Amino acid sequence: MLTERLFARSARPSGSPADSSPSRWHHGPWWSNSYLLTPLLSILVFLIVMSLILWSLNRRERQQQEDTLYRNVAWAQQQIRLSMTSSQEQVQALARDLVVARADPHSFQKATADIMQGHPEILYMNWYISEQQPRWPTTALSIFSQRLTRPSDAQMDEAVKAAFSEARSTRRQIYSPLIYDDLGNGYLTLQTPVYREREFLGSIATVFSIEGILKHDIPPELSAKYKISIIDVNNRELATTSTRPRLPRDASYDLPLDPPGQGVSVRVYAYPQMTNFTNNTLVWLVAGLSCFVLWSLWSLWKHTRQRFEAQQALYAEAFFRRAMENSVLIGMRVLDMHGRITHVNPAFCRMTGWDESDLVGKLAPFPYWPHDAYPEMQRQYEMTLRGKAPSSGFELRVRRKDGSLFHARLYVSPLIDSAGRQTGWMSSMTDITEPKRAREELAAAHERFTTVLESLDAAVSVLAADEAELLFANRYYRHLFGIRPDGHLELAGDAFDAGEASSDSIDMVDAYAGLPAAALTESAADAQEVYVQSIQKWFEVRRQYIQWVDGHLAQMQIATDITTRKEAQELARQQDEKLQFTSRLMTMGEMASSLAHELNQPLAAINNYCSGAVALVRSGRSTADNLLPALEKTSQQAVRAGMIIKRIREFVKRSEPKRQASRVADIVADAVGLAEIEVRKRRIRIVTELRSRLPVIYVDPVLIEQVLVNLLKNAAEAMYDAAPQAPDPVIRIVVRLDHGFVCISVIDQGPGVDEKTAERLFEPFYSTKSDGMGMGLNICRSIIESHRGRLWVVNNLEADGRITGATFHCSLPVGDPDVPGQSGTQAFPSRTVTREL
Incomplete structure (x- = not known):
């Protein structure tokens, strides 16, 4: 019943209310896991029940086999015992006949022959009056009878003597212990005492062959179905109905033979049963049905899990979309085909200040329309319903519930259902008050910046690095050079090579590709003074590489007209040179008297030396030795005067600094x-x-x-x-x-x-x-x-x-x-x- 209930619960249709109820999937992770584990538990219970059934059937069959085996071994035991009991009774009747009637050898042999003929397992019979002496000689030719007559066979003698003595003392039939021949065959000896009143006349010895007992006393129908063996106390197999070796899986059962006892037992081996088509068909049918049920349960579990995962994914998707819709900053509004609001998200309500109940189900004019903008809003509304809304959306003013206004942009798109039919219009609204204000401020800032650039008395230009294309030029640049890039290149001089700009600048862009834009503008070149021959002006030029608005590298250049400053510097330099020259003249003026005195000394010395030389010449006393010292000193003073005059001339000479x-x-x-x-x-x-x-x-x-x-x-x-x-x-x-x-x-x-x-x-x-x-x-x-x-x-x-x-x-x-x-x-x-x- 438990299996059937579990199977019925697992096989419930997936569309049933019990499965489709969302609450069943949200009782917590324990309930979700138990719901998924139900098919697995069903499979487990089914496997356990089927295993128990198969085990019970197998056990029952084994029990039946054991019972059948026991009955057969008991039957075999009974047959052997009956045969041996019959033999005992016939031998005992022979013993009584020997006591009552007068016996002779011929009648004795005839009686024993009749008994042996009825019991082929008997190999030898004779009447012994003592342990070793038969009363009448026997004509039996059996090997065993010959061995019995051998006094050297100590084992057989002891066994026969023991049985003989015990039968004499107990006055009843006694089986001797098990004896073996040279080939290992087993034999039993039955001693039947013969008494006439109290007189012991001897004992009739009957020898049974163990192999004969098994061969002649077991019914053929039993030996055909089973392997029957007789074993001794040492578990030694004395005789068997089949030479087939025993397999470990063969069942067996042992029963002792009592009488004759002596540790001899009957063992029956069960042959493997022949294939039972009906039983096997039933087993295979049950196995097939079990596999089918297992496959059904597995398919049901797999389907249940897939359905659970699909529902979980559906719920997660729904919750995600709802959470996304609730957390998005864009207002969403849905209109049906008649222009009625069917849905608004929380962001739309937060923007407008109106509740969802104030908007859903309303037709135009809507509460958030400004009163002074009804005509324009009505026009946009009609364009929306006709499907004529522009792709760039509508820019409109929206009135909040508190009466304040804000600027918004509304985008409209068709709302298509899963069947591909249009069911309405989806509108998304964004607050553009701040972006519009920023755009207006940016436009104003751009206008101010442009005004400043256009008013500068400096030429500002931007040239593309990969090609000689002028990207920007202010008014002053256009006034000087027009809109051609020649002026930029002329101001740049060697700093911009138009022929190498294409390759070098692209390499620079690749080198700076991983750097931010600010890194490109950090290093600016030092200011350079450039003279433009075409317009005969001096400019102080500053340039640096910048990242242009399109992401490419460009060179910005600011050239300030310094012609007036250069002229002033040149004038100042000339004035400075004049001032330096004037300072030197003033210095010489201050030193004029000293310089005159300094020059008078060598001049006076020269005059004196010359006058002395003239006097010597006139007096006739002039010689080379007298004139040479005077002339040398005159020359030295002249050189001294010349050096003074040279230094003064070089000092006061006006020349360009060099x-x-x-x-x-x-x-x-x-x-x-x-x-x-x-x-x-x-x-x-x-x-x-x-x-x-x-x-x-x-x-x-x-x-x-x-x-x-x-x-x-x-x-x-x-x-x-x-x-x-x-x-x-x-x-x-x-x-x-x-x-x-x-x-x-x-x-x-x-x-x-x-x-x-x-x-x-x-x-x-x-x-x-x-x-x-x-x-x-x-x-x-x-x-x-x-x-x-x-x-x-x-x-x-x-x-x-x-x-x-x-x-x-x-x-x-x-x-x-x-x-x-x-x-x-x-x-x-x-x-x-x-x-x-």
């Missing part, structure tokens, strides 16, 4: 030679210290001499004004190499420079002298800075903090600072020189 490789020692020597006239007038010495192996510097030597002369003159004036009666005033010039710069230091013994004066000392038109113009040090700093150097002043401090003068440091770079990689390692051999003037 940098060249110069020796520091030569520049310092020429500057000292110009300044020593003024310094010597104030009785001040100049001491020069030059380090050995000074490198070459690339400067304009005249301008550097001007700086040194100005510094030496200022130092002499400061020292003289501070201590005109100093015992031994000295100005020291120290030249050293310091980290790639040649540093020239002018050290005086004046009053030093206070803090306020040091801050303004190099400002134009600032001077510490009452008659100074305040341009000397400013011009000196400008000259040094134009050579990429530096000019500064520090006070000389003693250990006690006392100021003992000021030091003006002038540093100039080694080598040519305008040539990249120029290290200025070239140097002239020199030695440390201390020169006093």
Whole structure:
């Protein structure tokens, strides 16, 4: 019954209400699993029941076989016992006849022959009056009878004697123990005592063959169906009806033979049963039906599982779609073919502020239509129902329930059911208030940006990197170059090669493909000054690669017109050169009296030497030895005067600044030679210290001499004004190499420079002298800075903090600072020189 109920539940149609109810699938995971396990449990129970039935049938059949086997072995035992009992009775009747009647050998042999003929299993019979002596000689020729007469056969003698003695003592029939011949055949001896009243007359010995018993006493129909054997106490097979070896699966049953006993038993082996067509047909039918039921249950379980999975997937899909519809930010509205709202999602209700009950089932005009936009909304509504809605959707204003308005975009598409029929119109609405505001702000920002770019006094242009195509140009660029890319290329110069732009720029795009757009715009080139010959203008050009709006690489270029600035710089340069020249003239003007005195000395010496030579010649005392020293000294003074005039001419000569490789020692020597006239007038010495192996510097030597002369003159004036009666005033010039710069230091013994004066000392038109113009040090700093150097002043401090003068440091770079990689390692051999003037 349990199997039938389970089978009936598993075979319930899938469309039944019990299965189709959604609640049955949502009682929890336990119920879902148990529902799926029902077919499996049915299969398991069916297998168990069928196994029990088959086991019961098999057990019943085996029991029947065992019962049948027992009955047959009992039948065989009974047949043997009946035959042997009959033999015993006939022998016992013979014994009684021998006692009553007078017996003779002939009648005895006839009686025994009748008994042996009726019982072929009897091999030998005789009447023994003692253990070994028969009463009458026998004529039997059996092997066993011959063996019985052999007194040497101890086993047989003992068995016969034991049986003989026991039969005599018990006065009843006794079977001797089992005896064997040389071939291993078994035999039993029956001793039947013969008594006449109390007188023992002997014993009739009857020998039974075990093989004969099995052969003649077992019915043929029994031996045909079974293998019957007689075994001894040692489980030794004495005789059998078949030589077929026993198989492990053959059933057997043993029953002892009692009498004769002596451990002899009958064993019956059951042959394998012949095929029973009816039973086998029934078994195979049951097996086939079982397989069919199992297949049906398996199919039902599989169908149930597939149905369960399909329903779960359907519910999951429905819940997913409902969750997606509820969580989506786009408002969904469904109209039927008559224009009635049949469905709105929560997002639509949140947007409009109207509840689902306020909208579902409504016809136009809908509650969310603005009152002042009814005509436009009605027109869009009619276009929707006619299927004329544009693919780009409608842009409309929507009124919320609280009366506020917002901008939205509505997209409309046909609603098609599973049969392919249109059942209505699906509309999706998105709030575009913020995007519209952002778009308007972006448009305004774009307009402002365009206005700014168009108003710039700089040419802004963007050129595609893969081809010479102008992507953008502002008004100023178009004013100068038109809309052609030639102006961009002309401004770019060597920075943009139109012939290689196609391959190089594409490689650059590939190299930057994995980088963000901001990485392409981080590195901008330094500003370059470019002169455009076609329009005769100077531009300061800045350019960099950017990622254009279409994702391709482009070069943006901003060119600022600096023509006016370049003209002003050129004018300033010319004015600076004039100012420097004027400063040198002023310096020479200040030193004019000293220079005149300095020139008078060699000129007076030359006059004196010449006058002396003339006097010697006139007096006739002139000889070569007298004239040569005078003439040599005259020549030296003339050379001295010429050097002074040459230095003055070079110093005041107006020429374009020209940098060249110069020796520091030569520049310092020429500057000292110009300044020593003024310094010597104030009785001040100049001491020069030059380090050995000074490198070459690339400067304009005249301008550097001007700086040194100005510094030496200022130092002499400061020292003289501070201590005109100093015992031994000295100005020291120290030249050293310091980290790639040649540093020239002018050290005086004046009053030093206070803090306020040091801050303004190099400002134009600032001077510490009452008659100074305040341009000397400013011009000196400008000259040094134009050579990429530096000019500064520090006070000389003693250990006690006392100021003992000021030091003006002038540093100039080694080598040519305008040539990249120029290290200025070239140097002239020199030695440390201390020169006093």
